[in-house]
Ligand code: NAD
């Protein structure tokens with residue numbers, strides 16, 4: 001019997017790539033999604049696969065399933081989408097975590113939480129190691145996501161200590177690639193879509209804020225290694241330590257698309273972190289993992305994807 005995996009948020013950007021990778025390993029996959037930011041198009045090619053099932057369900061509601069492993073990815077990840085219904089975002093993070101942890105406890109499944117570099121908030125330590133507790137505004141516009149993810153981490157560790165649930169916690173740093181939505185709102189897809197349409201490229205603030213961009217295939221490899229790793233709960237950072245300013249990214253996307261777009265500057269959103277870069281020493285040590293795809297190469301694949309769908 002092959003292992004049964006539940007991927008919540010399985011029709012989303014990361015989730016759909018993860019479902020694909022699990023099927024390629026010969027495992028069974030149940031993709032659960034409420035299709036808020038996920039799309040059937042992302043998993044269309046998997047439908048009909050004998051080891052693939054889709055369930056339309058909202059993870060804020062309990063569900064009874066018998067599975068061996070749970071990857072909890074359900075939650076909108078783009079600030080535009082997670083701020084659209086902030087209360088719902090908190091519910092998804094908190095009640096979603098309670099529901100998957102309850103299931104893991106009942107069926108003795110291993111459960112992985114897709115946490116985020118946002119638990120570090122606007123960091124005062126650079127680069128960010130897992131030992132840093134963060135600098136998060138508890139009442140700002142990003143807090144529905146940041147604090148929601150922090151509560152989820154707390155729940156994971158309490159279920160582990162109190163009930164012996166077999167947990168894995170990863171903190172994902174900005175990840176990009178094919179299957180991000182055209183209107184996703186995150187920076188890489190926004191800039192590529194704007195450049196391909198020769199529309200103005202919208203840099204928020206003066207563009208001096210930094211991010212570190214990880215290509216999707218590298219992230220999926222890290223997720224699988226963490227889930228397979230014995231005797232290590234995390235939290236562990238998964239991200240690409242290459243650090244770029246947002247203005248550098250805008251210029252690179254313009255150059256690589258050959259776009260005639262001009263770069264325009266818009267107000268910086270509230271509590272937008274100034275600098276972000278993962279310290280990935282722990283992932284290297286425990287998982288023997290580090291990203292292989294440099295930004296230029298990942299952008300090339302992502303630009304090709306958007307050229308096809310625009
Ligand atoms: P995404 O928005 O593409 O995917 C999220 C998926 O969850 C979508 O398919 C959406 O429909 C589904 N979903 C949302 N609310 C749900 C609910 N209540 N019930 C069931 N399904 C629901 O985002 P993504 O980039 O694929 O992110 C996946 C996970 O990884 C998220 O938990 C996100 O917080 C985390 N993460 C992503 C990044 C990144 O850079 N991509 C960084 C840090 C953390």
Ligand code: UDP
Pocket residue numbers: 078079174185186187188190191202203204205209211246268269272273
């Ligand atoms: N950003 C930008 N223009 C856009 C979208 C985002 O300049 O059209 C900036 C945003 O202000 C932030 C960075 O790009 O500083 C990354 O934003 P994103 O929403 O991708 O993710 P975050 O890391 O902020 O959650």
